[in-house]
Amino acid sequence: MLTHTLLPLNSTHIPKSIEVLLSALDNVIVIKDGHIIKHQLTHAFDGVQITDFNHADHQLTGRISALKIPEKAVLEYNQDALNSSLFIYVPKTLKLAETLHIFYLQETIDMVHNTMILMDEDSSLKTFEYIHNASSCAFNFVSRAYLDASSQLKTTSLSTLSNQCAATLNRLAHLEQDAQIYYMNALFGDALTEQDTSIILQGEAAKAVNHTIAFTSKAQEAFVRTLIEHRAKRTEGKIEHYGVANDQSFLVFEGIGQIHKGMVQSHARQNTKGIVLGAQARLDANPLLLIDEYDIEAGHGAAIGQIDEEQLYYMMSRGLTRKHAERLIINSFIEPIKAQTSNQSMHTHIDELLMAKTQ
Amino acid sequence: MAILKITDLHAKVDDKIILKGVNLIIKGGETHAIMGPNGTGKSTLASVIMGHPRYHVTQGQITLDGQDVLEMSVDARARAGLFLAMQSPSEVPGVTNSDFVKTAMQSRLEKDENLSLFKFIRAFDHAVTELQMQPDLPHRYLNDGFSGGEKKRNEILQMKMLKPTIAILDEIDSGLDVDALKIVGENVSKMKSNALGLLLITHYQRILDYIPADHVHVMMQGRIVKSGTTDLMKRIDAEGYDWLKTELNIEDERVNGEDDASRIMLGTCATKEALK
Ligand SMILES: Nc1ncnc2c1ncn2[C@@H]1O[C@H](COP(=O)(O)OP(=O)(O)OP(=O)(O)O)[C@@H](O)[C@H]1O
Numbered sequence: 001m002l003t004h005t006l007l008p009l010n011s012t013h014i015p016k017s018i019e020v021l022l023s024a025l026d027n028v029i030v031i032k033d034g035h036i037i038k039h040q041l042t043h044a045f046d047g048v049q050i051t052d053f054n055h056a057d058h059q060l061t062g063r064i065s066a067l068k069i070p071e072k073a074v075l076e077y078n079q080d081a082l083n084s085s086l087f088i089y090v091p092k093t094l095k096l097a098e099t100l101h102i103f104y105l106q107e108t109i110d111m112v113h114n115t116m117i118l119m120d121e122d123s124s125l126k127t128f129e130y131i132h133n134a135s136s137c138a139f140n141f142v143s144r145a146y147l148d149a150s151s152q153l154k155t156t157s158l159s160t161l162s163n164q165c166a167a168t169l170n171r172l173a174h175l176e177q178d179a180q181i182y183y184m185n186a187l188f189g190d191a192l193t194e195q196d197t198s199i200i201l202q203g204e205a206a207k208a209v210n211h212t213i214a215f216t217s218k219a220q221e222a223f224v225r226t227l228i229e230h231r232a233k234r235t236e237g238k239i240e241h242y243g244v245a246n247d248q249s250f251l252v253f254e255g256i257g258q259i260h261k262g263m264v265q266s267h268a269r270q271n272t273k274g275i276v277l278g279a280q281a282r283l284d285a286n287p288l289l290l291i292d293e294y295d296i297e298a299g300h301g302a303a304i305g306q307i308d309e310e311q312l313y314y315m316m317s318r319g320l321t322r323k324h325a326e327r328l329i330i331n332s333f334i335e336p337i338k339a340q341t342s343n344q345s346m347h348t349h350i351d352e353l354l355m356a357k358t359q
Numbered sequence: 360m361a362i363l364k365i366t367d368l369h370a371k372v373d374d375k376i377i378l379k380g381v382n383l384i385i386k387g388g389e390t391h392a393i394m395g396p397n398g399t400g401k402s403t404l405a406s407v408i409m410g411h412p413r414y415h416v417t418q419g420q421i422t423l424d425g426q427d428v429l430e431m432s433v434d435a436r437a438r439a440g441l442f443l444a445m446q447s448p449s450e451v452p453g454v455t456n457s458d459f460v461k462t463a464m465q466s467r468l469e470k471d472e473n474l475s476l477f478k479f480i481r482a483f484d485h486a487v488t489e490l491q492m493q494p495d496l497p498h499r500y501l502n503d504g505f506s507g508g509e510k511k512r513n514e515i516l517q518m519k520m521l522k523p524t525i526a527i528l529d530e531i532d533s534g535l536d537v538d539a540l541k542i543v544g545e546n547v548s549k550m551k552s553n554a555l556g557l558l559l560i561t562h563y564q565r566i567l568d569y570i571p572a573d574h575v576h577v578m579m580q581g582r583i584v585k586s587g588t589t590d591l592m593k594r595i596d597a598e599g600y601d602w603l604k605t606e607l608n609i610e611d612e613r614v615n616g617e618d619d620a621s622r623i624m625l626g627t628c629a630t631k632e633a634l635k
């Protein structure tokens with residue numbers, strides 16, 4: 001059984017900077033140091049189970065926990081030391097048009113968190129996650145999703161973990177026939193970060209997109225790895241890794257598209273775009289295609305380096321300063337994230353986060 | 360009234376001298392056309408005026424209304440009133456046309472001034488209509504995936520929005536079909552006033568049907584070798600450059616004739632090698 005103890009909560013206070021973001025949002029869950037301190041949903045979410053593991057229906061959670069996961073120390077630790085959890089169940093055919101906002105806030109503890117999202121047949125859900133810490137900590141975050149046939153999940157995640165934090169962000173998704181998942185992960189924090197996403201396309205014609213946008217600065221290091229495994233025919237996977245490495249930071253992208261034998265007419269695509277902004281920064285990209293079948297389409301493109309001098313000259317020849325021109329080009333990376341929310345304070349906040357990472 | 364003054368301009372790229380003494384004065388209200396065979400330094404002259412970082416001025420001056428242009432950064436030149444419609448404009452995926460032009464216009468305002476978004480959108484849409492471009496243009500990425508003709512129109516669209524005092528249009532007519540040429544020509548012509556000095560770089564006379572030129576110059580070997588009126592251009596259009604080369608006693612009109620010739624030799628040898 002998936003239960004865990006809760007560590008004592010210091011207070012239910014929410015930092016001002018986050019309160020500003022929350023105030024204009026509908027459908028909000030706030031988890032602080034493992035405790036769900038805000039659970040504010042419109043009637044659209046009636047029938048959706050959203051609770052911690054201790055209160056969840058264990059027959060439902062069992063459908064996810066029964067799935068095999070890779071043998072990895074951070075995942076084992078997550079199971080053993082769990083102190084924060086969230087379970088979301090969207091029943092059959094329920095299609096939610098409104099976005100569910102989830103705030104993960106650390107105040108005093110070392111967060112060991114697990115989210116499980118169970119999408120029943122033909123259901124759909126959009127989530128917007130915000131990950132934040134207030135004090136020095138280790139942040140072990142795992143998010144697992146099971147998408148039954150024809151269901152759809154779109155998750156946008158914004159991490160702002162500070163340099164006092166070491167973060168491991170693991171996502172594991174399992175898709176049945178015709179299911180579709182869309183992950184958009186934005187790393188804006190200063191934390192030493194390891195983000196690892198594995199998507200398994202188990203059912204025929206399942207589709208996955210993983211779009212990660214990472215900004216590193218100062219002496220930060222971040223490792224981003226995405227695997228999409230095609231275990232059925234006519235499956236489609238797309239990995240997009242975008243990044244800007246500033247100062248003397250180090251950013252690594254590893255993308256793996258794996259198509260097993262017999263999984264004909266599958267598509268595995270990857271695209272990497274990176275800007276090395278800092279004179280001493282490093283950005284590595286390792287796109288990998290592991291393909292054991294002929295009747296497929298696969299490819300990867302990568303463009304990494306300084307901002308193109310010709311582009312800058314062109315833009316400056318219209319009166320933009322070099323700084324402005326660079327900023328416009330870098331801004332283009334975050335447009336897809338901003339498109340996921342119409343909240344004006346969130347837009348302003350994202351602009352500020354970007355500014356802090358790239359000046 | 361703006362005056363761009365180019366005096367004895369010499370410039371090089373890497374170690375190759377390309378401009379070898381260009382003299383030219385363009386005043387507001389005037390339209391100049393520069394012609395000349397391929398590789399004679401026309402685009403280089405435009406790039407040097409705009410301040411492309413690859414070109415280095417080794418001798419001579421450029422001033423705009425008495426200000427030393429060569430001392431200014433590229434963006435400062437643009438804000439001072441210079442505009443260059445480039446022969447091959449860059450593509451900038453991820454940055455929309457409208458964000459780009461908005462930022463360019465904002466850059467011309469004082470720090471505490473703000474661009475009226477409403478007026479901007481109206482002016483932009485109006486320019487799009489006048490140039491008969493696709494209505495989704497503002498939201499498309501800057502020149503990204505544009506056809507040759509679309510890129511040229513987009514240069515003129517930016518010129519309409521930015522209202523320069525001296526504009527250089529480098530082969531704005533090449534790659535345009537007849538209808539597009541007419542649209543571009545008429546749009547440029549409509550902008551003509553005493554506040555705008557124009558320099559057209561072109562190979563063909565037909566653009567001047569829409570944008571009449573007061574002065575025509577021919578460039579060879581990195582300098583202006585002959586100046587005249589539209590009659591000069593008409594003759595070149597009809598007869599080519601040979602008569603002029605004979606008149607001026609020029610055998611090879613290119614900037615680096617010998618270099619180019621030896622490159623061709625190498626090319627031939629390489630092919631022969633490959634055939635063996
Ligand atoms: N960036 C550069 N690097 C090397 N060579 C250059 C560069 N720019 C120009 N050149 C050389 O200088 C010479 C003049 O080039 P330029 O582009 O100015 O010619 P042009 O008169 O505009 O020709 P066209 O009519 O074909 O456009 C050519 O030999 C060209 O190869």
Ligand SMILES: [Mg+2]
Nearest residue numbers: 401402403446
């Ligand atoms: Mg040219």
